[in-house]
Amino acid sequence: MSAAAPEGSPAGDLVVDWYASAARDLPWRQPGVDAWAVLVSEVMLQQTPVARVEPLWRQWLERWPTPADLAAAPTGEVIRAWGKLGYPRRALRLQAAAGAIAADHGNVVPSDVETLESLPGIGTYTARAVACFGYGQRQPVVDTNVRRVVARLVHGRAEPLPARAADLADITALAPADHDRAVRFSVAVMELGALVCVARTPRCGSCPVRTVCAWRLAGSPAHDGPPRKVQRFAGTDRQVRGRLLDVLRAATDPVPQVELDAAWADPVQRTRCLDSLLADGLVVQTDDDRFALPG
DNA sequence: TAGTCGTGGAT
DNA sequence: TATCCAAGACT
Structure with a gap:
């Protein structure tokens, strides 16, 4: 048997087909957006809603169109330009990553996951997102949306388990066999989690995989694990x-x-x-x- | 591995 | 009004 012939799944194809008509028209998904612009979007989107990122992302890339441009900027200006996106250490790490890209990689965002992960502020998720969305690679991309979709669709649970070791394997098994469709699948699952299979009130009525969803088939049981702890903010x-x-x-x-x-x-x-x-x-x-x- | 790190819209 | 929660990374 060949080493890694992807098997694909009906659910994966359904999600890709759904994405073709339901996807949001987000600026970093436009054709011609380069890997640097994708990287900036992914860092800004860490724990931050799309609506707040959009205008900042446009201004940022107009001002610093390549990694070297950002690397050369005064750090105070970078922090100021980050505005109120939150978690401003991300701005520092993005500038540090830009410096490494400019100095060590010819001002070209690396395309392999391992190198990307070595950059400051780029972890498991962001490295694969850049490789997939920025370079068209077939990569499993697992964020909070994907974990929730997999928990429901595959495992029949209302919420993801804390343990996430098998997440990459789970989503890899779900991806379509065809290469190009598998690439689109990675963004499509995220989109499904963001628009339909949402945390609080999932819109199962308009879900493309409702007929094969393990959670639906089990009667949409309530979450039975330990309640996930809410982060307080006031006074912290x-x-x-x-x-x-x-x-x-x-x-x-x-x-x-x-x-x-x-x-x-x-x-x-x-x-x-x-x-x-x-x-x-x-x-x-x-x-x-x-x-x-x-x- | 659990805690920490911002912010603001939605419910 | 209070709580939830949003394309995580790092320690």
């Missing part, structure tokens, strides 16, 4: 860091300590968060003890 260091960075983003000049003090009442937490921002490289302290985004 994340909120405080956001407040502090907000002050610095809005300022054109370095700000004195007293302006940061106004952003959060608790001095212990405020100091801890400022220190962590300094440690991350999101903030720098000037010689006259004021604070600013990095030059």
Whole structure:
């Protein structure tokens, strides 16, 4: 038997056919969008809704059309351009990745998954997304949407299990045999999870695989595992860091300590968060003890 | 591996 | 109003 002849599945073909008519018209899916633009979109989309990413993505690529352009920018400008997308360390890592691409890869985004994964801020998901969406490779791409679709369609569960070791194998087994269709399948499953097989209220009535979905066939049983823990935000260091960075983003000049003090009442937490921002490289302290985004 | 890291729209 | 949750990575 040959080494890796993909077997394909009826469900995979149904999802690809559904995608042809139901896919959103997102700018990073346009023909001619290069791997750098895809990489930027994928990093911006980490934990961040599409609607908030779209305008920032356009501005970003207009300003920094290649990795070398971003690498050469003042880091403070990069952080400012990131705006309020959230998780601003992503902006730092994206610039660091751009620097590595410019310096070590001829300013061309690497096309192999292993090299991509070696770049800062690029993990299992993003590396495969770039290889697949940016370079047309047949790659299993597993994000939160895909995990949810597989949990329901294949495993008959309302929500994914915490363990994710088998995710890549699961989705690989589901992909169509044909190469080009398998490439489209990777984005199609994500789209199905984003539009139909959504977390809170799945629209099973308009799902292309409702007749073969293990969860539907089992009567759509409720989630029986441990409740997934919700991340609090109010009062956390994340909120405080956001407040502090907000002050610095809005300022054109370095700000004195007293302006940061106004952003959060608790001095212990405020100091801890400022220190962590300094440690991350999101903030720098000037010689006259004021604070600013990095030059 | 579980906790941490922003933000804001939807329900 | 409070909670959920969104194309994860890193430690």
